[in-house]
Amino acid sequence: xxxxxxxxxxxxxxxxxxxxxxxxxPQTVCPPSFQGICGTVTFxxxxxxxxxxxxxxxYATFPQSQTDLFTxxxxxxxxxxxxxxxxxxxxxxxxxxxxxTYHWVLAAWKKQGALSQxxxxxxxxxxxxxxxxxDTTQAGTVVVNGTATGVDFVVDFTNMHPVSxxxx
Amino acid sequence: xxxxxxxxxxxAVPLVLMGQGTGSVTGAVNDxxxxxxxxxxxxxxxxxxxxxxxxxxxxxxxxxxxxxxLPAGRVIIGVAVIGFFPAVDTIEVAAGExxxxxxxxxxxPVTLMPTIxxxxxxxxxxxxxxxxxxxxxxxxxxxxxxxxxxxxxxKAPGVQFINGQVNIRGSSGFVEGLGSRVLLLVxxxxxxxxxxxxxxxxxxxxxxxxxxxxVKGAGSALYGxxxxxxxxxxxxxxxxxxxxxxxxxxxxxxxDPPQPVWGFxxxxxxxxxxxxxxxxxxxxxRGGLAxxxxxxxxxxxxxxxxxxxxxxxxxxxxxxxxxxNLSGAWASDQYQVPEPWCQSGQCTDSGQALQPFRIDTVNRxxxxxxxKGYVTALVTxxxxxxxxxxxxxxxxxxxxxxxxxxxxxxxxxADFSVANxxxxxxxxxxxxxxxxxxxxxxxATQSDVTSNVFSGDTTGGGxxxxxxxxxxxxxxxxxxxxxxxxxxxxxxxLTIDGGGVxxxxxxxxxxxxxxxxxxxxxxxxxxxRAPSLAERFVTTYALGFRVIPNxxxxxxDGWSAEVGRSWTPLSWLRGDAAVFWTxxxxxxEPSITPSLLIQFQNLQRAxxxxxxxxxxxxxxxxxxxxxxxxQYLSAHELAHDTVPERxxxxxxxxxxxxxxxxxxxxxxxxxxWRYSSRFERQDPLFPGDPRLEGRILDLRASWTxxxxxxxxxxxxxxxxxxxxxxxxxxxxxxxxxxxxxTY
Numbered sequence: 001x002x003x004x005x006x007x008x009x010x011x012x013x014x015x016x017x018x019x020x021x022x023x024x025x026p027q028t029v030c031p032p033s034f035q036g037i038c039g040t041v042t043f044x045x046x047x048x049x050x051x052x053x054x055x056x057x058x059y060a061t062f063p064q065s066q067t068d069l070f071t072x073x074x075x076x077x078x079x080x081x082x083x084x085x086x087x088x089x090x091x092x093x094x095x096x097x098x099x100x101t102y103h104w105v106l107a108a109w110k111k112q113g114a115l116s117q118x119x120x121x122x123x124x125x126x127x128x129x130x131x132x133x134x135d136t137t138q139a140g141t142v143v144v145n146g147t148a149t150g151v152d153f154v155v156d157f158t159n160m161h162p163v164s165x166x167x168x
Numbered sequence: 169x170x171x172x173x174x175x176x177x178x179x180a181v182p183l184v185l186m187g188q189g190t191g192s193v194t195g196a197v198n199d200x201x202x203x204x205x206x207x208x209x210x211x212x213x214x215x216x217x218x219x220x221x222x223x224x225x226x227x228x229x230x231x232x233x234x235x236x237x238l239p240a241g242r243v244i245i246g247v248a249v250i251g252f253f254p255a256v257d258t259i260e261v262a263a264g265e266x267x268x269x270x271x272x273x274x275x276x277p278v279t280l281m282p283t284i285x286x287x288x289x290x291x292x293x294x295x296x297x298x299x300x301x302x303x304x305x306x307x308x309x310x311x312x313x314x315x316x317x318x319x320x321x322x323k324a325p326g327v328q329f330i331n332g333q334v335n336i337r338g339s340s341g342f343v344e345g346l347g348s349r350v351l352l353l354v355x356x357x358x359x360x361x362x363x364x365x366x367x368x369x370x371x372x373x374x375x376x377x378x379x380x381x382x383v384k385g386a387g388s389a390l391y392g393x394x395x396x397x398x399x400x401x402x403x404x405x406x407x408x409x410x411x412x413x414x415x416x417x418x419x420x421x422x423x424d425p426p427q428p429v430w431g432f433x434x435x436x437x438x439x440x441x442x443x444x445x446x447x448x449x450x451x452x453x454r455g456g457l458a459x460x461x462x463x464x465x466x467x468x469x470x471x472x473x474x475x476x477x478x479x480x481x482x483x484x485x486x487x488x489x490x491x492x493n494l495s496g497a498w499a500s501d502q503y504q505v506p507e508p509w510c511q512s513g514q515c516t517d518s519g520q521a522l523q524p525f526r527i528d529t530v531n532r533x534x535x536x537x538x539x540k541g542y543v544t545a546l547v548t549x550x551x552x553x554x555x556x557x558x559x560x561x562x563x564x565x566x567x568x569x570x571x572x573x574x575x576x577x578x579x580x581x582a583d584f585s586v587a588n589x590x591x592x593x594x595x596x597x598x599x600x601x602x603x604x605x606x607x608x609x610x611x612a613t614q615s616d617v618t619s620n621v622f623s624g625d626t627t628g629g630g631x632x633x634x635x636x637x638x639x640x641x642x643x644x645x646x647x648x649x650x651x652x653x654x655x656x657x658x659x660x661x662l663t664i665d666g667g668g669v670x671x672x673x674x675x676x677x678x679x680x681x682x683x684x685x686x687x688x689x690x691x692x693x694x695x696x697r698a699p700s701l702a703e704r705f706v707t708t709y710a711l712g713f714r715v716i717p718n719x720x721x722x723x724x725d726g727w728s729a730e731v732g733r734s735w736t737p738l739s740w741l742r743g744d745a746a747v748f749w750t751x752x753x754x755x756x757e758p759s760i761t762p763s764l765l766i767q768f769q770n771l772q773r774a775x776x777x778x779x780x781x782x783x784x785x786x787x788x789x790x791x792x793x794x795x796x797x798x799q800y801l802s803a804h805e806l807a808h809d810t811v812p813e814r815x816x817x818x819x820x821x822x823x824x825x826x827x828x829x830x831x832x833x834x835x836x837x838x839x840x841w842r843y844s845s846r847f848e849r850q851d852p853l854f855p856g857d858p859r860l861e862g863r864i865l866d867l868r869a870s871w872t873x874x875x876x877x878x879x880x881x882x883x884x885x886x887x888x889x890x891x892x893x894x895x896x897x898x899x900x901x902x903x904x905x906x907x908x909x910t911y
Contacts, residue, residue: 023860024889024897026427027521029512034521036856052576053530070764076713076853081513083529093513094521096856112576114714117763 029092036097039151040090045158052112054080059104066167102142105130107155125160189263194234195270196488197227200406204231204550208249229553247271286381286401290597298678298691300746304380313879313906318369325782325797331893338801338819339397347703349397357544361566362589362615365700368540375443378405386695386728389676392660396697407454413911416443420904422467432525437465455482467900470527473503490549498541505534508895524897533573540566557596564589579709585619603647611639617701624705624717636663652680672696686735696725703768715766726752743783750776772808792830799823815848836870851894860890877908
């Protein structure tokens with residue numbers, strides 16, 4: 001009996017498993033199942049020669065000190081594509097985050113070099129952040145409950161601010 | 169097939185008398201591991217219509233034989249013994265002279281239990297080992313038409329590769345090839361890298377591998393560090409007498425991405441390669457050379473690779489009981505580095521969240537050149553059936569240079585490492601009539617590395633580090649009625665850069681209890697692994713973060729136990745199952761510090777436990793064999809401080825392999841299907857990344873006609889797109905045709 005059924009059962013298990021194909025599939029930047037913030041970034045100004053990378057980060061509460069700067073999410077943060085073709089148009093982004101409220105969503109420009117808490121002021125610049133549509137002088141608040149969309153902002157390489165701008 | 173039933177086939181080959189007078193023939197009969205075979209029947213017969221037996225004898229305890237009073241002229245000698253293929257050779261006997269002629273017998277497939285050499289550092293039957301051992305035969309390697317040794321090991325029960333890093337029962341996880349918890353042996357000689365402790369799977373040409381023995385569970389009691397999770401021993405082909413040659417050519421096609429939006433090139437990728445080998449043996453000297461080259465366009469953007477290799481081996485048997493073996497190999501690889509894949513915004517993403525076939529812009533242009541080689545000298549002597557000793561020395565050298573053209577100061581645009589590993593070992597095996605077998609040995613290894621990335625210099629400068637290891641081990645097996653009991657221990661003494669000595673003692677004990685339908689086995693032993701020089705002193709820049717050294721890293725240790733059962737309940741069904749358990753402390757894993765630095769640190773405690781099951785069924789239909797291999801693994805970091813218990817990274821809970829092979833005359837077809845469940849814990853560096861199951865179907869077909877063999881293989885036939893290591897795409901469907909001509 002065992003001999004009779006082992007073969008067909010094995011083949012059946014393989015067949016069932018093969019039918020459940022769950023490999024990687026194409027996925028838009030911000031799919032329906034995405035949890036976090038989605039939006040676009042528009043670039044302004046020339047890319048500084050000393051550029052290393054531009055991170056996208058979010059803070060649940062606005063940092064109160066330099067130490068708080070390292071409480072960003074997610075870790076590691078995603079980066080923006082900086083080749084000239086990618087900077088010529090709006091660039092879609094997706095920032096994976098837990099559900100919650102985020103009071104500062106920004107692009108952080110990083111100069112070439114090894115980053116530490118000690119040299120953050122010389123290597124990091126705020127290059128642009130999501131603004132309150134009702135008062136564009138203020139940072140906008142984003143509530144994530146699944147997917148938060150439309151969080152669009154400008155990265156302006158001609159108007160970047162060092163850490164000491166916020167925490168003298 | 170019933171246990172204990174073996175068939176002896178005697179040779180009956182004719183002899184032709186060509187002259188007057190008589191001569192003698194003497195020689196040794198050994199197995200492929202070089203060990204003497206005693207009580208083998210050796211016979212000489214005449215040929216022609218009047219064929220007759222002219223002399224007959226049996227080998228001594230040292231495997232020696234002597235046939236006297238043979239008629240001068242052409243004589244054919246036959247050797248037969250239970251468990252081995254009979255051997256026949258034609259020789260010319262000169263009147264009044266004594267001719268030397270040795271035999272090396274191959275294990276016969278009718279042997280119920282194969283002989284292994286790794287589990288106890290000596291020759292023993294598979295069912296006498298106290299730990300689980302998986303075997304990959306030459307036939308399985310040939311049938312799968314593979315190009316590298318890791319492909320041969322990958323489908324072994326309980327074994328999984330994650331981007332080139334081998335896991336036995338979930339031992340290593342994935343740490344970018346650093347700090348393997350599996351020890352690689354080449355004919356018993358350790359071959360892990362001196363700097364990273366990892367494994368260069370392309371060091372030995374797959375065409376030169378006769379079989380692979382995978383010993384599961386802690387092997388530190390005999391092999392010391394690196395054998396924390398198991399041992400893989402590559403047994404290379406024996407050198408036959410006479411002149412032989414082999415040509416192996418392979419060509420293949422790599423599938424395009426199944427989704428047009430993932431497309432990255434406008435041509436079809438190919439891979440090809442050629443291997444040639446030749447050997448010659450006569451009298452007491454045998455030698456062989458092999459060379460090969462491979463090219464692949466790769467299946468991803470920035471994925472081209474080239475490989476060259478040469479290897480050689482020589483044997484000299486100055487006396488029947490003694491064998492001197494010299495071997496060496498050199499391999500060079502130059503390849504582009506296609507990792508990590510491109511996330512949205514990091515390349516021309518076409519609006520996709522990820523482009524798994526494309527490289528991100530930051531890592532464009534990265535490449536590696538890797539050269540490695542080894543030379544080994546081994547002397548074995550078996551003066552009697554009761555005593556055997558061996559001694560070896562070896563040198564393994566690795567040299568890699570990673571190019572990072574996109575890197576900016578203060579980090580160098582290239583990382584390099586030159587590492588040497590010098591080793592020596594002396595071993596003595598004694599056997600008594602009381603059923604006691606004792607193995608004792610001494611081992612010494614010195615590793616050094618000169619590197620800018622493993623220097624420990626956080627300013628990016630170069631540096632040199634050295635690690636010395638000295639060890640003594642002893643293990644005894646005693647037959648007590650039906651039970652074989654084993655007890656042993658190994659002491660390891662380790663120094664870094666000439667500093668203080670750190671000592672480890674790794675005891676092990678076990679029992680094997682044969683039954684009518686199989687055997688039970690149980691073992692418990694201590695496992696330990698010293699961190700590699702790379703784990704201690706790595707200093708680099710990765711993923712935008714600084715990786716800093718940790719010279720204070722301490723050794724991992726733990727206790728490993730298993731209870732296993734092999735059984736043959738029905739003539740067509742054979743199985744092996746084991747329950748295993750490892751309690752580990754101080755496992756070395758990469759961690760992110762509060763100040764956002766990456767550093768290798770010791771975990772508190774971890775537990776790896778599970779079930780390993782392997783069932784082979786013959787004859788569901790004529791000429792059909794099927795195998796099921798399943799591993800259940802529970803691998804957790806145990807709770808400590810504020811950290812709750814959580815799964816270890818990169819360990820699947822379920823690993824299942826189903827294989828089937830059907831042969832009909834000269835034609836064979838087969839398939840392997842491998843399933844691995846998704847990792848339970850998300851990578852902390854990439855929390856949003858997909859975690860996928862592995863569902864891989866490999867198909868194969870073969871055709872043999874005399875010296876010519878053709879093998880067709882379709883790996884990942886369904887072109888299942890997935891990853892195991894973070895942001896590294898696993899291979900796509902690859903169709904390969906391999907032709908082999910043997911002379």
